[in-house]
């Protein structure tokens with residue numbers, strides 16, 4: 435990506451909540467490029483939400499604290515642009531779907547954001563149809579958001595964010611309150627948006643297997659700092675660092691690591707992170723055919 439301009443650039447960012455003794459974020463430096471799918475990993479309290487609030491400009495405009503350094507989204511310094519302006523570039527989906535929903539119908543839920551942007555009523559319908567179609571909720575415009583399943587509610591939250599035509603979708607543990615089928619649906623929509631529409635996705639998520647499959651970059655946070663930043667293979671091969679931070683790796687990575695230590699398999703410290711990769715590399719150990 436050398437030479438390419440980042441869509442998001444964070445420089446020397448340190449943030450301390452008002453009244454807190456220690457910073458929630460310490461000297462963060464990151465560049466994220468258009469079309470990346472970035473997973474944020476870290477224990478509770480490691481700073482993932484705070485970082486996301488800095489990206490959508492809720493910090494410093496709506497949350498009190500001391501911010502040093504800068505966050506630039508599409509060349510806009512978030513300290514200088516109101517959160518409302520940034521909402522056109524950065525769409526946000528939080529962990530609790532019900533917390534984000536307030537309207538009587540699915541269509542009204544999407545119209546709310548459009549109204550705030552000053553979109554004329556006659557222009558709203560095509561946008562509402564389009565975004566419901568993208569997230570697989572076509573035909574449910576008249577339903578109450580509160581009658582939807584957890585997965586559908588989160589897809590509605592994604593649709594409401596998409597209606598604002600953002601270039602970055604920030605998602606804070608979007609499946610933590612959703613059943614297993616709903617989780618799959620939400621991950622599939624995020625992956626589709628990234629793959630087919632080149633949407634930049636930044637997702638805080640604990641599901642390492644899923645992130646190994648979908649993300650092209652993993653950022654690991656620990657006590658407000660970025661301790662690892664690389665491809666899933668690079669990051670999940672650092673088993674010792676992750677273990678120290680209290681985090682686990684995909685099960686197949688763990689298995690490959692154990693095979694190396696117990697059975698002298700040699701991975702040269704680069705471990706498989708998905709089942710498919712593991713199969714390709716482990717099958718030859720058994721002398722069997724693989725393709």
Ligand SMILES: Nc1ncnc2c1ncn2[C@@H]1O[C@H](COP(=O)(O)OP(=O)(O)OP(=O)(O)O)[C@@H](O)[C@H]1O
Nearest residue numbers: 451452454458476477478479480481482483484485
């Ligand atoms: N409003 C607040 N006021 C003071 N301190 C806060 C506030 N919100 C978060 N913190 C603190 O900032 C640090 C980072 O929290 P943050 O919520 O960003 O972590 P996280 O990785 O998102 O955790 P979780 O997965 O629990 O959401 C923690 O020490 C937390 O206690």
